[in-house]
Amino acid sequence: MKKRILLVEDDPFLIDIYTTKLKEEGFLIDVATTGEECLKKIKEEKFNLLILDIVLPEIDGWEILERLKKEKEDQDLKVLILSNLGQKEEIERGLSLGANKYLVKAHHTPSEIVEKIKEMLK
Numbered sequence: 001m002k003k004r005i006l007l008v009e010d011d012p013f014l015i016d017i018y019t020t021k022l023k024e025e026g027f028l029i030d031v032a033t034t035g036e037e038c039l040k041k042i043k044e045e046k047f048n049l050l051i052l053d054i055v056l057p058e059i060d061g062w063e064i065l066e067r068l069k070k071e072k073e074d075q076d077l078k079v080l081i082l083s084n085l086g087q088k089e090e091i092e093r094g095l096s097l098g099a100n101k102y103l104v105k106a107h108h109t110p111s112e113i114v115e116k117i118k119e120m121l122k
């Protein structure tokens with residue numbers, strides 16, 4: 001069974017990079033470009049991993065995490081925060097809101113991030 005990933009990202013360049021790379025690795029990728037779209041998709045479909053940006057229009061990643069607590073438990077959904085926000089407090093906040101992992105975009109190449117995603121879904 002192919003693992004399903006929902007990428008929540010509003011930067012078209014990053015969407016392009018990660019959908020291409022993750023498809024090459026054999027994952028099924030769906031994209032949400034807003035928080036609303038993300039919450040809708042999670043309610044309607046089942047995913048193995050959510051890759052979550054924090055800075056998004058309207059509903060941001062923090063609020064998505066708050067609202068997804070129940071689904072996360074019910075569906076065994078893993079969450080990887082992939083954000084430009086890299087302050088210690090921000091990382092701690094993400095993990096305390098239930099993210100399994102927090103990666104700062106600027107600290108890793110896309111290929112490194114894909115490797116970490118593969119590890120999370122092993």
Ligand SMILES: [Mg+2]
Pocket residue numbers: 009010011053054055056
């Ligand atoms: Mg963003």
